[in-house]
Amino acid sequence: MKKRTIIPIGPYHPLQEEAEFFQLYVEGEKVVDMDVRISYNHRGIEGISETMHFDQVTFLVERICGICSASHPLAYIQAVEDLAGVEVPERALYLRTIINELERIHSHVLWAGLAGHFIGYNTVWMWAWRYREPVLDLLEEISGSRINYANAKIGGCRRDIPNELMPHIQKVMDELIPPMDMITKAVLDDPVIHARLKGVGVLTKEDALRYCVTGPTARASGVPIDVRRDDPYAAYDRVEWKVITRNEGDVFAKAVVRLLEIFESIKIIKECAEKIPDGPIEAEVREIPPGEAVGHVEAPRGETFHYVRSDGGNRPVRHKVRSPSYVNVPSFRASCIGQSISDVSITLASVDPCYSCTERIAVVDSDTGERVYTARDLIKLSQDKTKRLMEERGRQTNE
Amino acid sequence: MSWKIWALKKSPWVFHVNTGACNNCDIELLELLTPRFDVERFGIKLVGTPRHADALVVTGGVTRQAAPRLQEIYRQTPKPCVVFAIGSCACSKGIFKKGYHMIGPVDKVIKEVDPEAIVMYIPGCPPKPEAMILGVVKALAAL
Ligand code: SF4
Numbered sequence: 001m002k003k004r005t006i007i008p009i010g011p012y013h014p015l016q017e018e019a020e021f022f023q024l025y026v027e028g029e030k031v032v033d034m035d036v037r038i039s040y041n042h043r044g045i046e047g048i049s050e051t052m053h054f055d056q057v058t059f060l061v062e063r064i065c066g067i068c069s070a071s072h073p074l075a076y077i078q079a080v081e082d083l084a085g086v087e088v089p090e091r092a093l094y095l096r097t098i099i100n101e102l103e104r105i106h107s108h109v110l111w112a113g114l115a116g117h118f119i120g121y122n123t124v125w126m127w128a129w130r131y132r133e134p135v136l137d138l139l140e141e142i143s144g145s146r147i148n149y150a151n152a153k154i155g156g157c158r159r160d161i162p163n164e165l166m167p168h169i170q171k172v173m174d175e176l177i178p179p180m181d182m183i184t185k186a187v188l189d190d191p192v193i194h195a196r197l198k199g200v201g202v203l204t205k206e207d208a209l210r211y212c213v214t215g216p217t218a219r220a221s222g223v224p225i226d227v228r229r230d231d232p233y234a235a236y237d238r239v240e241w242k243v244i245t246r247n248e249g250d251v252f253a254k255a256v257v258r259l260l261e262i263f264e265s266i267k268i269i270k271e272c273a274e275k276i277p278d279g280p281i282e283a284e285v286r287e288i289p290p291g292e293a294v295g296h297v298e299a300p301r302g303e304t305f306h307y308v309r310s311d312g313g314n315r316p317v318r319h320k321v322r323s324p325s326y327v328n329v330p331s332f333r334a335s336c337i338g339q340s341i342s343d344v345s346i347t348l349a350s351v352d353p354c355y356s357c358t359e360r361i362a363v364v365d366s367d368t369g370e371r372v373y374t375a376r377d378l379i380k381l382s383q384d385k386t387k388r389l390m391e392e393r394g395r396q397t398n399e
Numbered sequence: 400m401s402w403k404i405w406a407l408k409k410s411p412w413v414f415h416v417n418t419g420a421c422n423n424c425d426i427e428l429l430e431l432l433t434p435r436f437d438v439e440r441f442g443i444k445l446v447g448t449p450r451h452a453d454a455l456v457v458t459g460g461v462t463r464q465a466a467p468r469l470q471e472i473y474r475q476t477p478k479p480c481v482v483f484a485i486g487s488c489a490c491s492k493g494i495f496k497k498g499y500h501m502i503g504p505v506d507k508v509i510k511e512v513d514p515e516a517i518v519m520y521i522p523g524c525p526p527k528p529e530a531m532i533l534g535v536v537k538a539l540a541a542l
Contacts, residue, residue, distance in 0.1 A: 011468055013447075018417050019465060040465045041419050044498035051497055063494055066423025066525070113433075129433035147423045147525060169415065234441065325505070 004032065007341070011040050018355040022348070029340045034333065041355050049319040054080060054288055055154060057316065061306070062148055064321065064389050065357045067110065070096075071299035072102040072321070073152050075306040079296030080154050083310055084288050090157035090235075092283075094276040097140065097235040098169070100297070101265040101272075105176070106135045107300035108258040108265075111352045112183060115255060118349045119196050124186065126133060131179040138172050143164065156282025166273045173266050173273075180266075184259045197252035199340065201347030204249055207334040215302025217328050217351045220257045221249035227298040239271040251350040258352075288312070299324055301352050323357030403479055408539045413483075414452035414476070418469050418508075419501065420459030423525040424486035428456060443535070449473075454481040460492035461467050461503030469505070470512045481517045481538060482509055486530065487524045494524075498509045517542075521526030 005026050011019040019040035025033040045064055049057045061072040081088060109132040116124025136146045143149040143160050151157055161169075187193055203213070208221035218225055226243045228236040244260045246253035290312040296305045299388060302324025309318040328351040336347050401403070404480045417425055432445060446452050461469055486504040487493035492503050506518045514524070521534035527536045 011465075012416060012449075012472060018420075018422065019468070040462060040468070041417070041459070042464070043419055043460070043495045044464055044500045044501050045495075047499060048495060048497050060494055063421045063423075066421045066426060069423065107513055129430065130435065133435050144504075146527065147427065379457075 003027070005383065018056075020353075020355050024341065024344065026341055029342075030338055030343055031339050031344055032335055036332070038331070038355055039148065039374065046319050048320060050316060051211055053314055054310075054316065055158065057319065058153060059150060061321070062150060065105045065323065065354050066147055067324070067354065067358065068103070068299040068301070068304065069098050069148050070152070071297045072209045072306070072323075073150075074100060075295045075297040075299075075304045076236070076308065076319075077152050079293045079306045080288060080295075080310075082293040082295060083287075083308060084154070084285055084289050086155050086283050087284050088156055089283055090277050091160075091279045092281045093235040093280065094238075094272045095157045095238070096152055096277075098161065098269055098272050099149055100305050102135055102139055102142075103149075103267075104265045104300045105262050106132050106139070107352075108134070108262050109180075109183075111258055111300075112187070114154055114348065115251075115349055118346045119193070121193070124183065127179075127186075128183055131176070131183070131321070134172050134176060139168065141168075153282065154282070155285040158282075158283050161276075163276075163278075166276065169273045170270055171274040173270050176266060177263070180259075180262050184262075187255060187259060194252070197255065197346070198248075198250060200251045200343045201236050201335040201350055202248070202250045203331055203335045205247070207331065210250065211327065211331040211334060212261045213302070213328050213331050213351070214324050215253055215298070215300070215328070216257045216334070217302065217331065219243065219245045220253040222247040225303075227296055227303050232297070233297060235272060238275070239268050241268050254350045288314075292318075301325055301354060301357075302328060321357075323354065325351070325354040325357050329355075331352050400411045402442065404542055407479060407481070408542055410444070411453045411481070411535075411539070412423075412444045412446045412451055413454045413456045414446055414449045414472070415446070416455055416457045416469055416472055418457055418459045418465040418489075418503070418505070420464035420486065420488055422449060423510050424458035424488070427525045427528055428458065428485065428531065434499075436511045436532065439530065449476045452476050452480065454483060456483045456485055457474050457505045459503075460488040460495050460498075460501045461505055462500050463502050464500075466502055466508050469508055473509055473512055479517070481519060481542070482506075483519050483521060483538070485521050486526060489521050490520045490522045 007024040007026055010021040021037040023035040024031050049060055058073045061076045062069045064164045071295055107130050113125040113128030140146050151159055160345050203221045205222045208218050208223050224243055224245045241264045244257050246257050288310045289312055292309040294307045296303055305322040307320040308316045311317045336344050424453055446457040465511050484490050489505045492501050509516045521531055523530055
């Protein structure tokens with residue numbers, strides 16, 4: 001039998017800015033198994049949100065993840081609006097679309113840059129981040145902040161984009177196309193990048209379905225899912241755009257999907273800025289009735305899903321978040337095993353993992369200090385909980 | 400001024416520790432390295448290990464699992480060193496104050512290992528890159 005070596009990566013390592021811990025089991029150069037340990041970033045957001053007012057939670061979920069700081073609130077707000085039965089004014093829907101698409105552009109460009117950095121191509125990093133700046137400036141002009149936009153609220157939007165700003169948005173978008181073209185061409189035509197990324201970290205269509213991945217990770221493996229098209233929200237069904245898919249499933253395909261999506265986003269924003277109707281930007285919300293609802297949004301990394309339950313009071317009694325990275329990260333087991341160790345870093349980066357969204361639980365055992373749950377323990381916990389809930393339900397219906 | 404402080408102020412190398420941030424402070428920090436702000440021209444450089452660092456840049460209120468790691472990283476950093484607490488989270492736990500898993504803020508956790516530690520605060524959620532530069536400049540001037 002070949003000798004197995006364990007290579008620990010993290011929790012603090014120069015590769016990614018977030019803390020996570022990977023253990024790679026390697027034979028020679030080849031990765032044969034891997035383990036991941038997270039929860040360095042777990043802040044207990046679901047718990048905190050149950051102590052906050054419905055309107056305050058919007059700002060809390062905005063801070064689940066900095067890069068999806070428009071998608072998380074929107075998913076939450078849609079859940080609450082569904083609960084309260086609010087009809088959101090047309091103009092607010094367009095405003096939401098514009099902000100969400102700007103976020104997608106800045107996230108995808110950011111990823112392209114970081115991916116360049118991971119394969120040692122820092123030029124791409126510098127380029128990409130430089131051309132991302134106009135988008136951030138635009139967001140600052142619209143919302144007052146470069147990153148936490150705080151623009152959506154239950155029933156509409158907090159701040160209008162004045163009509164005088166629309167030509168400016170068009171102009172910024174027009175000016176963004178040539179540099180994005182350049183980056184896309186630089187990536188697509190570069191023989192070095194081809195050699196480095198093609199056939200690396202392949203996630204087959206079967207595996208993609210088996211691990212239920214979402215977003216660009218799924219679309220690069222030939223699974224054409226996109227919440228924006230499948231269950232349109234905001235103003236996505238009022239504009240023309242198409243879902244980008246690739247069939248190869250390797251890192252290169254993921255890069256292509258993201259880069260081409262930037263152009264789709266530009267198209268959406270331009271069309272929204274042109275078509276946006278006049279009118280009010282918020283509807284009045286008087287009360288949140290008891291009940292439960294879900295909201296989902298296509299974040300830059302995939303489907304963000306929020307579940308909210310209310311008992312008629314002024315705060316959610318249960319708020320559950322499922323972020324895209326939560327389903328995308330386990331697919332590492334399918335895409336990394338069998339790779340050479342030097343390819344692992346870019347394969348890990350290729351799903352654009354976001355650990356601050358993913359972090360779930362920390363269990364402290366008062367005897368030993370810390371306790372790590374294995375997959376089997378977690379499954380057992382979940383089964384126990386389901387059983388308990390079923391029993392409670394049964395009791396309620398019998399009563 | 401001791402020669403150690405003089406050397407530190409000349410070209411501070413920083414190590415970035417994320418102890419439960421939402422990523423925003425982190426991307427704004429990385430932003431500083433990219434062409435628009437480009438702090439490398441002032442000799443400020445991000446390094447890959449705390450053993451090479453003059454300053455720790457900490458983002459995020461400290462979670463229970465990250466706290467011992469942060470303390471260990473602080474122990475590994477050569478002294479004298481400066482700790483920058485970036486963002487409202489790092490300064491005061493910010494919006495996550497009530498979280499059961501937050502034991503921060505950063506100064507409290509660091510001062511458990513070294514009561515003499517130099518901690519600088521740059522509040523904001525997230526602080527703008529300009530604010531971070533200003534904070535670092537002021538901190539270095541005050542040393
Ligand atoms: S201060 Fe704000 S932006 Fe920074 S990590 Fe905390 S919540 Fe995120």
